Amino acid sequence: MAAATPTSYTDKVIVSDEVAEFSPEIIAEMNEHLAKYPPERKRSALIPILMLIIQRERGWVDNAGVNFLAKFLDLEVTDIWETATFYSMFNLRPVGRHHIQICKTLSCKIMGEPEITEHICSKLGIHPGETTEDGKFTVSLVECLGSCGTAPMMQIGYDFHEDLTIETVDQILDSLR
């Protein structure tokens, strides 16, 4: 019987000892981060490597990536999870290729966020927190992204999209299809 597809770290953390593998170029990139901190303070590189490299390469914070990072930083696997489960930008389950994060905090809220969210969700046929069936889009509602003067706004991946209107949202989504 095939194992059920794990969907979150809590499902998977128990079951997998798999350790991710990375190319020498990626390892070199990790070492660049490590070099910023005193040699006895490797743990400082945990968040930068996990977010900027492992999550980028693996698509999310999966068990194999975490197992690798624990070995790489001479830490326990639980040390990595302890930190990873605190921060909202770590995707502890797979997300779509394009992760649409709509700012829902006050300035965006009063400048039209509800209409933007409604439009995006109905266009993609999902609710906030869900991923489209083809795995292309995930929509999340997130807290303030520091673009209040150009509200409403959203971030797709790391790209800021500001001063949104229904028309510009359509253009942005169409360009990603």
Add this chain to the structure above:
Amino acid sequence: MEIKAIGCEPLSLKRVGIQDGHTLKVYQDTGGYVQLKKAFGMSPDEIIQHVKDSALRGRGGAGFPTGMKWSFVPKDSPKPKYIVCNADESEPGSFKDRYLLEYDPHALIEGMIIAGWALKASTGYIYFRGEYNYLIHIMDRALAEARDAGLLGKNIFGSGFDMDIHTHTGAGAYICGEETALLSSLEGFRGHPRMKPPFPAVEGLYACPTVVNNVETLTSIPQILEMGGIAWRDLGTEKSGGTKLWSISGHVKKPGVYELPMGYADMEKFIMEDCGGMLRDNKLKAVIPGGSSVYIMNAGQILGKNVTLDYEGIVEAGSMLGTGGMMVMDETVDVVETTKNLSEFYKHESCGWCTPCREGTDWLVKIFNRISVGEGRPEDAQLLLDICDNIEGKSFCPLGDAAAWPVQSAIKQFPDDFKKWLTKKANGNGIEANI
């Protein structure tokens, strides 16, 4: 979006919006790194004195005097010392640092090296909020330029002083704007605040003496050396020195980042004239003047009241300057809904370390949720205040206060908005809300 200085020459905004302002060449062509050279001819004490004279107060929200913070660093400590720039800008309503980081990264680098020289710190870190990823790339390029030009590294300008600065990314956590939580995060841990004392100046990063300053604070340092501390202070008022960046958002015609001298008069003129007035010419209802963590003000506290834009003036008017992230709301908003929105923010961002904040923010949201579906009870406003009372001053770090203040002030300044929700209680008995 507008970016401009009003009532003063642009200092912090000098290069914001200038073509290639982020490059070393343009920075040096416009007077950059001259103050660093000058600083190496000054003693650390002289530099700290200028910063004290300037009356510069931390621009990240807490407003602690920067010169005093610097003077807490023990001179005789054998441990390495650190300068950490707090670029974790995540206070709702604040977006000023983003433009400094994008357009003027070298001003921050110069400020950090001067701070490093004054405090004998040879390593600096710039802690970016994770969402500001594109700014990290801009800063990494600026740091590489500075290293190539000998402005960072060994023996800078032949001074015998070595320093390097590195970027560091966060991963999404408002609490990491609190300086001790930021240090926990920089060490690779959950962003939990730490007990003070010891203050970071004595035991900060890796238990070594550390100064944590906001982006705008550090970019002000070269300006202060250029003008001299007292002259810089005199741009503003005696207690609130210099100029300040204000982030304006919400229902105004011209939102943006404005640089104003401290003591600018007044808030009404600023909103109604400088920021173009109210969107759709609606009536002003509410202003949160300093980022979401301060008291909300009603129009009556502002219109005709000559509220000066400095630390003291806004306190006198009943709120706080905070980060200068001003959110303006017109008559179409319902303050119960806007306060619910902020309570959701604080619940999400509470780090969970201490009970009053973790449980209290959760209960605030639970009660707002029932109010917002028409299930509010007449006593709910008092219940919200009671919960706030159990958070305020009782949490481990200021996040708890920041969660309580918007709710307390909303009920105080906008009782009618709450009455409307609480009196039309679903059971239809029309009991007058107890506010």
